[in-house]
Structure formats: C-alpha cells, structure tokens
Amino acid sequence: MEEILDLALKVSEAAEVFWASSEETPVSFQANKLKGIQSKQSSSVYLRVIKNGQLGYAAASGYFDNQKLVDIAIETAQFGMPGKFDFPAPGYFPQTKIFDSDVEKIPVSEMIDLGQRLIDPIIRSTQGILCDAGVSKETISIRLVNSSGSQAEYRKTTFGLGVGGTLIRGTDMLFVGEGQESCHPIRDAKAVTEVVLHQLELAKNMAAAPNRQLPVIFTPDGVVSAFIPSFMAAFNGKVVLQGASPIGNKLGETVFDTRFSLYDDPTVDFAPHSRPCDDEGIASQRTALVENGKVQNFLYDLQTAGQAKAKSTGSGTRGRGGLVSPSASAFIIKTGESTFTEMVQDIKEGLVVEQLMGAEQGNVLGGDFSGNVLLGYKIENGEIVGRVKNTMVSGNVYQLLKDISVSREAKWVGGGVFTPHIFCPALAVTSK
Amino acid sequence: MNIREAGHQLADIISKYDAEYIDGHLEESQSTSITYRGRDLEAIDKTAATGGNVRALVKGGWGFVSFNSLEELRTKAQQAFDQASLVSGGDAKVGPVVAIQATSVRDIKDNPLNIPLAHKKQLLDEYNEIIWSTPKLQTAVIGYGDSHKKYLYVNSAGSFIEQERADVMLRVTAIAAGGSEVQQVGLSLGSPGDFNEIKGLHDKIKEMSLRAVDMLSAPSARGKEYTVVLDPILAGVFIHEAFGHLSEADHVYENPQLREIMTLGKKFGGPELNVVDGAAVRGLRGSYQYDDEGVPAEKTYLIREGILTGRLHSRETAAKMNEKLSGNARAINYRFPPIVRMTNTYIEPRSISFSDMIADIKEGIYVKNWYGGTTSMEMFTFSAGEAYMIRNGRIAEALRPVVLTGNLFTTLQNIDAIGNDLEMNQGGGCGKAGQSPLPVSNGSPHIRIQHCLIGGK
Numbered sequence: 001m002e003e004i005l006d007l008a009l010k011v012s013e014a015a016e017v018f019w020a021s022s023e024e025t026p027v028s029f030q031a032n033k034l035k036g037i038q039s040k041q042s043s044s045v046y047l048r049v050i051k052n053g054q055l056g057y058a059a060a061s062g063y064f065d066n067q068k069l070v071d072i073a074i075e076t077a078q079f080g081m082p083g084k085f086d087f088p089a090p091g092y093f094p095q096t097k098i099f100d101s102d103v104e105k106i107p108v109s110e111m112i113d114l115g116q117r118l119i120d121p122i123i124r125s126t127q128g129i130l131c132d133a134g135v136s137k138e139t140i141s142i143r144l145v146n147s148s149g150s151q152a153e154y155r156k157t158t159f160g161l162g163v164g165g166t167l168i169r170g171t172d173m174l175f176v177g178e179g180q181e182s183c184h185p186i187r188d189a190k191a192v193t194e195v196v197l198h199q200l201e202l203a204k205n206m207a208a209a210p211n212r213q214l215p216v217i218f219t220p221d222g223v224v225s226a227f228i229p230s231f232m233a234a235f236n237g238k239v240v241l242q243g244a245s246p247i248g249n250k251l252g253e254t255v256f257d258t259r260f261s262l263y264d265d266p267t268v269d270f271a272p273h274s275r276p277c278d279d280e281g282i283a284s285q286r287t288a289l290v291e292n293g294k295v296q297n298f299l300y301d302l303q304t305a306g307q308a309k310a311k312s313t314g315s316g317t318r319g320r321g322g323l324v325s326p327s328a329s330a331f332i333i334k335t336g337e338s339t340f341t342e343m344v345q346d347i348k349e350g351l352v353v354e355q356l357m358g359a360e361q362g363n364v365l366g367g368d369f370s371g372n373v374l375l376g377y378k379i380e381n382g383e384i385v386g387r388v389k390n391t392m393v394s395g396n397v398y399q400l401l402k403d404i405s406v407s408r409e410a411k412w413v414g415g416g417v418f419t420p421h422i423f424c425p426a427l428a429v430t431s432k
Numbered sequence: 433m434n435i436r437e438a439g440h441q442l443a444d445i446i447s448k449y450d451a452e453y454i455d456g457h458l459e460e461s462q463s464t465s466i467t468y469r470g471r472d473l474e475a476i477d478k479t480a481a482t483g484g485n486v487r488a489l490v491k492g493g494w495g496f497v498s499f500n501s502l503e504e505l506r507t508k509a510q511q512a513f514d515q516a517s518l519v520s521g522g523d524a525k526v527g528p529v530v531a532i533q534a535t536s537v538r539d540i541k542d543n544p545l546n547i548p549l550a551h552k553k554q555l556l557d558e559y560n561e562i563i564w565s566t567p568k569l570q571t572a573v574i575g576y577g578d579s580h581k582k583y584l585y586v587n588s589a590g591s592f593i594e595q596e597r598a599d600v601m602l603r604v605t606a607i608a609a610g611g612s613e614v615q616q617v618g619l620s621l622g623s624p625g626d627f628n629e630i631k632g633l634h635d636k637i638k639e640m641s642l643r644a645v646d647m648l649s650a651p652s653a654r655g656k657e658y659t660v661v662l663d664p665i666l667a668g669v670f671i672h673e674a675f676g677h678l679s680e681a682d683h684v685y686e687n688p689q690l691r692e693i694m695t696l697g698k699k700f701g702g703p704e705l706n707v708v709d710g711a712a713v714r715g716l717r718g719s720y721q722y723d724d725e726g727v728p729a730e731k732t733y734l735i736r737e738g739i740l741t742g743r744l745h746s747r748e749t750a751a752k753m754n755e756k757l758s759g760n761a762r763a764i765n766y767r768f769p770p771i772v773r774m775t776n777t778y779i780e781p782r783s784i785s786f787s788d789m790i791a792d793i794k795e796g797i798y799v800k801n802w803y804g805g806t807t808s809m810e811m812f813t814f815s816a817g818e819a820y821m822i823r824n825g826r827i828a829e830a831l832r833p834v835v836l837t838g839n840l841f842t843t844l845q846n847i848d849a850i851g852n853d854l855e856m857n858q859g860g861g862c863g864k865a866g867q868s869p870l871p872v873s874n875g876s877p878h879i880r881i882q883h884c885l886i887g888g889k
Contacts, residue, residue: 031686034522036494037515040767042483043500057475062482062500076476079553108518130687166809168689171841173810211656242470242571244607246614323465323475358806358813363833365607366614370835370887372813389811392837392887394655430655432885 001145004047007070009147012049012056012077016087016146018279018318019045026136027111032123034115037108046322049073054080055303059322084306087146093276093283097269100184103137103157111135117189118163126167126200133163137185144281152281158272159185160415163192165200174203174387175355175374181415183270199354199375205386207378209431215350215379216393216427217343222353222376223422224413228331230367230397231262235289237300237315237326241308244365246398250295256401258293259336264315266329272415273330280316280324287313301326333419336406343407343423345382351429352377352384353393367397390432400424435460435482435584436594438502442486443586445509451490451516453526453747454509455587455725458484458502459766462545463579466552468560470571476549483766488512489526493519498767527751531590532726539720540598541626544578552576552627559637563606566641568648570609577601580625591726598625599717599871603859604637608644615647615832618803618817620859622717622871629858643818643830652832653819655888659796660836660881661789664855666802666816667876671707672777672860673805674812674840675700676874679709679734679742680760680772680864681749683809690809691753693841698740701844704782707735709744711759711775717858717871718775725761725770732758735844746772764867771865779876781854786878789849796822797886799834813837835887843881851877 001017008015021043028035044061047069056077058069112135119131137159144152162179178195180186218226233239240248247255265286266274277283280302288296300308301316304326317327344352356371373391377384407421433441435458446454461481467474485498486509495515497508556574563572578600585593605618617640623629662670677683684690710731711720721729725747732742745753746761749772761770790798798820805814819831854877861869 034493034519035524036496036522036769037518038496038498038769039511039515040498041500042498042767044481055475057477059477059479060481061479063502064480064482068480072478072480075549076478079473079476079549081473081475108515112518128689166687168687168693171693171810171839173808175808238469242607243609244571244614322479323467323477357808357811358815358835358837363615365616368832370815372811372837374808374811390839390885392655392813392835392885394835394887428655428888430885430887432657 001143004045004066004069005145005147007066008047008049008073011070011074012051014050014087014147016048016144017045018322019043019143020140022138022140024136024138025108026134027108027115029115029119029131029133031130031132032119034112044322045069046318047073049077050083051077053082055083056080057323083303085302087148088150088281089148090150091283093152094267096267096274096276096284098154098156098183098274100157100270102185103159104139106137106185111137114161114187114189118161118193121193122163122165122196125197129165129167131163131165135161146281150281152277154276156275157183161186161189161192163196165196176200176203179414181272183272202377202384203387207386207388209351209378209388209391209429211431212429213426214429215347216424217350217352218422218424219352219354220411220413220419220421221355223333223419224417225356226353226369226371227397228417229364230369231331232328233365235298235328237298237304237308237310239365240298241304246367247295253295254293255295255398256290256293257404259404259406260290260293260401261334262290263288263332264299264313264328264330265332266314268330271330275329278314278316279318282312282314282316284314299326299328331417334406335408335410335420338405338407340407340409340421343405343421344379344384347379348381350379351388351393352379356393369397370394392430394428394430400427433502435502435582438505439584439586439592442505442509443592445506446486446586446588447590449513449588451488451513451588453489453529453588454486455585456484456486457724457766458584459581461579461581463577464545464549464552466556466576468556468572468574471564473553485766485769486512487769488516489524490516491520492522492524494524495519496769524748525751526747529587529589532722533592534722535594537593537595537721540596540624541715543580543598544600544625544627545580547627555631559604559633562634562637563641566645568608568610568645569606569641571607573605575603585722585724585726587726593722593726595720595722597720600625600627600630602630606641606644608648610648613648615644617644617647622858624715624717624719646830647832650830650832653797653834653886653888655886657883657885659793660884660886661796661798661822662879662881663800664853664876664878665857666799666814667879668778668857668874669802669805669814669860671779671876672774672862672874673807673814675707675734675844676709676774676777677807678809678840679744680774681743681745681753682772684743685749685752694740694743696740699738700735700740701738701847703737704850705735705738705844705847706733706780708733708780709774709777713776716776716856716873718873723759723761723770724763727757727759727761729759744772744774746770762870764870768867771867773864773870774862774872776856776872777874778854778856779850779879781852781877782850783852784849786851786853789851789878789880790822790827791825793822794824797831797834798822798827799836803833810839811837812840837885837887843884846882846884847879848882849880851879853877
C-alpha cells in the first residue's frame with residue numbers, strides 16, 4: 001500500500017490508498033434442507049488522488065500492477081471534480097468494539113446445527129411451510145493510508161442468522177421471517193424463531209381491510225420498509241447540497257412530531273454497522289439528525305462537507321468502484337412511552353404493518369410511499385384479529401410524522417436500523 | 433498467469449475428482465463509471481478485477497469457493513469439494529452434462545472500454561447541459577457505466593468455454609422542486625456494448641426535464657380499481673416482475689404448492705397472450721450463447737396462447753423437475769454461484785393499435801415508464817414514472833406517479849388487449865438473492881388490463 005502511495009505522490013499533490021479484504025462463510029438452507037456451504041475471499045484496493053486540484057479514482061480486485069493503478073487514477077483526474085478537502089491528518093478514533101475472535105472460531109458444523117434449529121420449530125408448528133435459512137460469519141480487514149500521514153486499520157467480525165417461511169394454500173401465499181446480526185456469535189436460534197412463530201399465529205385468520213383512512217401501527221420492520229428509504233435520501237448531505245431534500249432548508253426547524261428523534265450512530269459496541277472511522281479515516285461519531293422533531297444535522301463525507309461548508313460527520317462510505325459518498329451507518333430512532341399492546345388497545349379499527357412491498361419505488365425523495373402490505377394485521381376493538389391482504393397503504397413520510405406516537409419497545413432490523421413501533425393516526429388504505 | 437492458462441490448469445484439477453459435478457469460472461473485467469450529480473461531474477472511475485470460483489456437487493450437497501487470486505487453484509478446488517462433502521444427506525443433482533468446447537465466443541456489439549473517456553464525458557456534458565437549461569429544474573443525476581469481461585467456464589465433464597461480454601448503461605434522472613414538493617423523471621437505456629446506442633437522446637432528455645417540472649402541479653390519482661393501459665416499457669417491467677420471476681424454476685422446484693400452481697398446461701391468460709424469455713434472442717442486454725453453467729442459450733415460450741408452456745432452468749432445477757435445460761443459469765460475477773435468471777423477456781405483439789385500445793375507455797389510467805417493481809410471487813407492485821387519466825377514449829390530464837399492485841393470476845387473465853407495437857427496454861437491471869444489477873432486457877407492446885388496483889388517497 002505504501003508503495004502505491006509513493007508512486008502516486010510522484011505524479012500528484014495528494015493521495016489516499018484504501019484496502020479492504022473479507023472472508024465470508026455462508027451456510028444456506030433451502031426448502032427446509034441444508035443446501036450448500038460457501039467460502040468467499042476477496043480483497044480490493046482503492047486509490048484516490050488529487051492532481052492539479054482534481055480528484056481521480058482507480059480500483060482493482062485480484063491481480064493488478066501498482067503503476068497501472070496510478071496511471072488510471074491520473075487519467076480520470078483529468079476530468080475529475082475539484083477536490084474540496086484535504087486528506088485528514090492523524091487523529092483519535094473512538095474505541096468502539098467490533099471484533100470478537102469467537103466468530104472466527106465457530107466451526108461450520110455448529111453453523112449447520114444453528115440453521116437446523118432455526119427451521120425445526122417452524123416446520124413443527126405449521127404443516128406445509130417451507131423455510132429458507134442462512135447462517136453466516138464474516139471477518140473484514142480495513143487499512144487506509146494517506147499523504148497527510150494518517151493511518152487507520154481495523155478488523156471487524158459479523159455473524160448473522162435469518163429464517164424465512166413461505167406458506168402456500170391454494171393461490172394464497174403467506175411470507176414470514178426474521179433475522180439477527182451482531183459482531184458477536186449468535187447462538188440463540190430461539191429469539192429468532194419465536195418472532196416467526198408469533199407472526200404465524202397472528203396470520204392464522206384472514207381479516208378484511210376497508211377502503212378509507214385508518215390508524216396504522218408500523219412495527220420496526222414496517223418502519224424500515226415504509227420510512228427509512230426516504231430518510232436515507234433526505235439526510236444525505238449530497239442530496240441536501242443539490243437542493244433535492246425536502247428538509248434541506250429546514251435546519252433548526254421543527255418538522256416532525258416532538259416525540260420523534262433520529263440519530264446516526266456507528267459507535268454502538270458490537271453493532272454490525274459500527275466502525276472506529278469512516279472510509280476516509282474520519283473518526284466515527286453519533287450524529288443527531290432530528291431531536292424532538294427539530295432537524296439538527298445532515299450526513300457528510302469530506303468532499304460534500306467541503307462543498308457545503310460543513311464538517312464531515314464521518315459518513316464517507318465506499319460504494320461501487322470505491323467511490324466515496326456520504327451514507328448513513330446505523331439509524332437509531334428514539335423510543336417512547338407506550339407499549340405496543342397499549343397502542344393496539346387504543347385502536348377501534350386499524351392496521352399493523354410488518355412488511356410493505358414496493359414502498360421504496362415511489363417518489364422516495366419527496367417522501368411519498370405507497371406499498372402493498374406483504375405482512376400486516378387488522379385491529380378491531382383493540383385486538384389483532386387476523387391478517388390482511390390485497391391491501392395498499394399510501395402516505396407521505398413528512399405529513400405522517402407530524403403526528404405520531406412511539407413505542408417503548410424497539411429492536412434492530414437488519415443490523416442497520418434500531419427503531420420502536422410508530423403509530424400514525426390516519427393513513428390512506430386501499431383494499432380490494 | 434492469464435485466465436486462459438489458469439482455466440486449463442483448473443480444468444485439469446477438477447477432472448480428477450470423484451464428484452457428481454464440478455465447475456469453475458475465471459474472469460477478467462474492466463469497467464468505467466461516470467456520475468453527474470447537480471451541475472457538475474461528480475466522479476469518474478475505472479476499475480479492474482480478476483477473480484474466479486469453484487463449485488462442487490458431492491453426494492447431493494453444494495460447496496462453493498470464490499477468490500481474487502488465481503494462485504493455488506488446487507487448494508481452492510479441494511476446499512469446495514470438502515465443503516460439499518460436509519453437506520451430507522442433501523438431494524441436489526444435475527442431469528447429464530454435455531461437454532462443450534468453444535473459444536472466442538463474442539456476444540457483444542463493441543468493447544466500450546476502447547472509447548476514450550473524453551468522448552464519453554463530452555456526450556454526458558451535452559445531456560447535462562440540456563437538463564440545466566430547463567427552468568425550475570432543481571437538479572439532475574446522470575449515471576453512466578460500461579464494462580467488458582473475458583469470461584471462462586470449465587467443468588468436470590470436459591467443457592471449456594471462453595466468452596467475451598460487454599455492457600453499456602445510462603440512467604438520467606431530472607429532479608424538479610417547488611415549495612416542499614419534489615418530483616423526478618427518469619430515463620434508462622442500455623446496450624450489449626455499443627456506445628452509439630446511448631447517443632442522440634437530446635430531445636428525449638429535454639422532454640423529460642419539462643415533464644418533471646409539470647408534475648409538480650399534477651394531481652394525485654384517486655386510489656381505486658381502473659382500466660389501465662400500460663406502455664411498452666412498463667408492460668415489459670410488469671411481465672418481468674409479475675410473471676417472469678415466477679417462471680424461474682428455483683422458486684418452484686422444491687415447493688409442492690407452487691409446483692401445483694405453475695403446472696405446465698394451465699391457463700394463465702387469454703388466447704392472445706404469448707410470453708417469451710430467451711438469451712438466444714440476439715443483440716440485447718440479456719443475450720449470450722452459453723449461460724454460466726455452460727448450457728447453450730434457448731428461446732423459451734413461457735406462455736403460448738394463454739397456456740403455461742415453459743419455465744426457466746439451471747442444471748439443478750431442470751434435473752429436479754425432469755424438464756428441458758433452458759440456459760438461464762447466470763451469476764453477476766465470480767463472487768456468486770449461478771442461479772436461475774431471466775434474460776430477454778417480452779410479450780409478443782398482436783394487432784391492436786394504441787388508439788383503438790383506448791378508444792372505448794370512459795375513465796381509465798394510462799401509465800408509462802417505470803421506477804421499479806418487486807414481487808412476492810402472488811402479489812406484485814410496480815410503479816409508473818408517468819401517469820395520465822384516460823377520459824372518453826382520449827389521454828387527458830397528467831397525474832403524479834402511481835403505484836399499481838395486484839394479484840398475478842387475476843391480472844394476467846384481465847389483460848384484454850395486446851397492441852401491435854413491441855418495444856424492448858434495455859435500461860433494466862434485475863436483482864435476485866443479492867445479485868444486482870444483472871443486465872436484462874424486457875419488453876411488450878401496449879397492453880390493457882381491466883380492474884387494476886392503483887394506490888392513492
């Protein structure tokens with residue numbers, strides 16, 4: 001890496017080399033049976049240069065020639081955007097814990113056993129259900145050096161397990177599922193299977209949804225499928241800079257219900273999206289995006305912060321080809337007072353939405369969502385009475401979150417979002 | 433070591449194992465990406481990658497190892513074999529494997545990597561300028577990507593296939609804002625390697641920029657059932673999402689209920705409805721001669737005259753269902769094993785013109801273009817980038833973008849008119865099992881669907 005940096009500095013003013021390698025072992029089950037074991041090794045190197053004030057990039061996986069990599073970066077810099085930042089000097093990183101050597105030590109045989117324990121209780125409970133399951137472990141190593149003398153290096157382990165069930169009766173299909181992810185090994189399959197068994201229980205009966213405005217409770221999974229895509233865009237400093245975020249000019253204004261607070265936090269110990277620094281070597285931090293309804297900040301990487309005359313929030317993330325752009329690491333939504341059960345009890349007629357399909361396909365930037373309820377339940381007189389289908393819910397995130405209540409319970413969904421249940425008093429429901 | 437040398441080495445190594453089936457892939461690829469966001473070019477980037485994988489089927493279980501380094505291929509093959517052996521008691525299988533030797537198979541129109549970066553940038557600058565000269569337009573995103581790949585496949589039956597693949601992709605999004613409203617209009621195009629196919633879009637981009645601004649003041653559709661007419665792009669997305677995924681045999685083969693639903697010979701639509709998928713349809717983004725399991729490409733009728741007549745297979749699903757191979761096993765790159773995927777999927781044209789199709793609609797919705805679509809087998813949703821009311825046989829006022837949803841089985845039956853104007857949409861990328869975006873194309877003539885549910889207030 002240092003050699004690439006040296007070669008690059010012979011022909012450019014400033015440079016940065018980022019190296020990532022990973023080793024992943026997924027074990028997969030299909031249709032209730034063990035299907036296969038994989039092992040995926042990969043390593044990539046990403047070079048970024050500033051030449052005549054302009055940014056250039058090159059990336060390579062597998063075999064490559066150091067000089068060729070430098071040549072490509074210099075070639076692209078001819079057309080590159082003016083660099084609005086300096087590579088960071090050495091600094092202090094938070095001591096967030098993200099490595100557990102136990103993950104590496106877990107034998108494949110134990111992972112196979114775990115997968116079986118994810119499936120068995122579900123197929124025992126429900127005749128005819130077909131389960132797919134996955135158990136996966138991964139170790140990643142990151143190194144970064146730049147021409148300002150900064151060096152960053154860390155290793156992270158992640159362990160994930162998940163199970164999904166499909167139950168088909170006639171042409172009716174029911175989908176249930178749950179998963180967990182951590183930097184620790186997860187050995188408790190029961191915590192996952194109990195969620196799925198509960199979903200199956202609630203979905204046993206069918207219920208009809210009417211065609212009108214109804215109160216709706218979004219479960220944590222429902223929050224992720226309905227609201228999170230819009231937040232990902234709206235709080236992205238790049239979208240704000242373009243003027244395409246509906247809240248981009250609302251800094252310091254109360255836009256949401258005062259019960260709504262949203263943070264980006266990559267510093268939670270052993271959370272799978274945590275990291276000591278971002279992919280540009282900026283220290284990770286907890287960033288308040290919304291506090292008590294008031295918009296507090298947006299997410300920036302170095303370049304976007306330079307353009308917006310803001311400070312990087314440590315949100316620089318490498319995407320395809322190693323290009324850096326700001327991205328949320330982990331969204332944390334603040335919990336509230338009432339319990340989920342109390343929320344349900346307060347509703348005379350309404351819905352619980354667990355999974356929306358197609359919600360992210362609409363005008364995400366504008367906050368509009370419209371989705372088919374893939375898994376959701378009908379509430380009548382304070383009780384869940386059954387599952388709804390052929391039902392769409394539509395709304396606008398910014399309208400809806402002006403008046404909500406938030407539950408006391410919360411959970412991690414997919415490792416990247418920690419959220420409570422969110423209750424919305426009126427949402428357009430269309431049913432067939 | 434280049435991939436051809438490595439390929440011969442790997443072919444030799446895997447021929448020595450006592451396994452039902454082993455295959456290996458090696459590839460060398462190069463790609464370019466150029467992004468504009470806002471007024472300026474945001475990033476320009478070139479990437480090179482070398483890598484490969486070995487996959488083994490031993491006593492009914494699969495092992496798979498992927499890697500970047502072409503060294504120590506023997507160790508990697510052994511690891512795949514060992515993993516597969518650990519999956520004891522599996523019941524995976526493949527049918528008889530015909531050995532195929534083919535070198536220099538070129539499924540591309542051109543190698544876009546040969547075009548200088550300056551030319552690519554020049555064209556994108558012109559498009560960007562058009563968007564920015566439109567009043568009230570807030571911002572734009574332009575994403576251009578191209579790739580070229582040398583791709584080598586070997587298997588334990590003695591196949592050795594060397595292919596060259598290329599792809600060009602352009603996505604332009606114009607974003608208009610006014611008050612607290614934001615609306616966007618997008619355009620996607622692609623080609624199996626020919627940069628010329630994304631040239632000359634100046635008028636189209638002008639028109640879509642104006643439309644994004646108009647949408648700010650457009651009303652929303654009222655949510656209910658309508659008679660809906662789909663343009664070729666959206667109808668293509670519909671047939672890909674709603675039906676195509678269900679034709680992928682890996683969804684079906686281990687699922688007795690779904691097998692029952694998808695029994696060949698069942699009636700799925702009216703006698704006018706023909707649906708095709710095939711990589712053997714030449715010159716499109718989903719075209720190739722051999723799939724990623726070394727199986728020759730086909731053209732498969734999924735529905736013929738309304739009757740379910742075929743489905744898409746990998747070696748494994750074809751063997752399990754005792755059906756013919758279709759050449760639909762594809763992997764997005766060497767990091768993934770091949771799975772059953774679509775290629776070029778379309779509804780065949782019939783005889784009705786667009787104006788006849790809308791002539792007797794009193795109140796309906798005409799939907800065009802797309803944001804995307806997903807499916808959960810039975811249910812699908814797809815979103816239209818443009819929508820208009822149809823009133824008394826004419827296209828009337830523009831609407832905000834709408835989301836359509838429905839049940840596949842009833843919706844296919846509800847197609848009551850198929851147009852004469854087939855167009856293929858080359859701008860799509862398909863995602864499945866974490867492998868996205870895979871180059872595909874889809875298409876259709878205009879189609880009319882009765883009783884289609886539109887979301888809204």
